[in-house]
Amino acid sequence: KNQVEQSPQSLIILEGKNCTLQCNYTVSPFSNLRWYKQDTGRGPVSLTIMTFSENTKSNGRYTATLDADTKQSSLHITASQLSDSASYICVVSGTGTASKLTFGTGTRLQVTL
Amino acid sequence: DGGITQSPKYLFRKEGQNVTLSCEQNLNHDAMYWYRQDPGQGLRLIYYSQIVNDFQKGDIAEGYSVSREKKESFPLTVTSAQKNPTAFYLCASSIGTGARAQETQYFGPGTRLLVL
Numbered sequence: 001k002n003q004v005e006q007s008p009q010s011l012i013i014l015e016g017k018n019c020t021l022q023c024n025y026t027v028s029p030f031s032n033l034r035w036y037k038q039d040t041g042r043g044p045v046s047l048t049i050m051t052f053s054e055n056t057k058s059n060g061r062y063t064a065t066l067d068a069d070t071k072q073s074s075l076h077i078t079a080s081q082l083s084d085s086a087s088y089i090c091v092v093s094g095t096g097t098a099s100k101l102t103f104g105t106g107t108r109l110q111v112t113l
Numbered sequence: 114d115g116g117i118t119q120s121p122k123y124l125f126r127k128e129g130q131n132v133t134l135s136c137e138q139n140l141n142h143d144a145m146y147w148y149r150q151d152p153g154q155g156l157r158l159i160y161y162s163q164i165v166n167d168f169q170k171g172d173i174a175e176g177y178s179v180s181r182e183k184k185e186s187f188p189l190t191v192t193s194a195q196k197n198p199t200a201f202y203l204c205a206s207s208i209g210t211g212a213r214a215q216e217t218q219y220f221g222p223g224t225r226l227l228v229l
Contacts, residue, residue: 004155031215043117043203043220044156089155093214100214103155 002027004092004104012110017080021107023073023090031093035064035075038087038106047075047088080111116140117221119204124226126191126198134189134224136204143209145187146218149173150201159202162187163209191226199228 004025013019025033032051036044048057048064050073057064061078077084090104117138126132138145144163148156158171162181176195181187187206191198202224207216 034217041201041223041225043119043205043222045220046217049217095214101158101218103157105153105155 002092002094002100002102004090004102006088006090006104006107008107009105010108010110012112013080015080015082015111015113018076018078019080019109021075021077021088021090021109023075023092023104025071025073025090025092025102025104027071027092027094027102029095030068030071031095033064033066033073033093034091035062035073036089036091038089040086044089077109080109082111082113085109085111117204117206117219119202119221119224121224122222124224125229126226127229129193131190131192132226134191134202134204134226136187136189136221137185138187138204138206138219138221139185140206140219141184142206142219143184144207144216145181146205146207147171147177147179147187147189148203148205150203150223156203159189198226201225 007022034049035047038044047062050057050066052068063076066073087106087108089106092102120135146161147159157173159177160179162168178190204221205218207218
């Protein structure tokens with residue numbers, strides 16, 4: 001069964017600090033992996049997308065990495081800001097018989113003063 | 114101003130009542146989707162449509178119905194057969210090349226449905 005697991009479930013950090021969120025998946029065959037940011041009570045917004053051949057992708061202070069061999073991804077947030085407080089969702093797509101999106105449950109990040 | 118709009122933001126349903134959630138997009142996307150989000154769970158696909166007048170069941174279609182009469186609109190009806198409808202409902206759209214799992218989906222702001 002295709003699964004996407006994220007850790008930690010929740011995280012609290014001080015403004016200005018860095019943090020790293022983890023995503024492990026079992027989706028196979030693999031097509032691509034996306035990270036979305038979801039503010040409370042809003043729809044998710046795409047941050048990055050990586051295919052099998054890419055191992056890093058940046059979007060401002062957000063940097064995603066992908067290790068397709070170990071089926072792991074991480075999202076690193078640099079110099080956090082209060083506006084980074086949100087849920088971050090990892091979404092993995094497969095191909096062929098696994099051609100669908102599998103959503104992780106998300107990591108809830110709170111940035112405090 | 115392009116994007117996806119959902120209405121209402123909050124919706125209350127009485128027992129035995131059908132309610133309809135609106136989703137409109139002006140992105141000229143062919144594909145549209147409905148998801149349900151519950152606390153502690155990943156998004157689950159209810160229905161999707163790749164083209165006007167055609168739609169397919171997702172993983173949790175029971176108790177829901179949809180229509181796709183216009184490219185811009187994909188309303189979702191939560192019927193009385195859905196016994197646990199309280200959730201956050203998200204509509205999304207993508208370009209619609211046919212490889213839906215490969216396309217970036219753009220989400221609306223969501224509708225929160227509560228049961229009275």
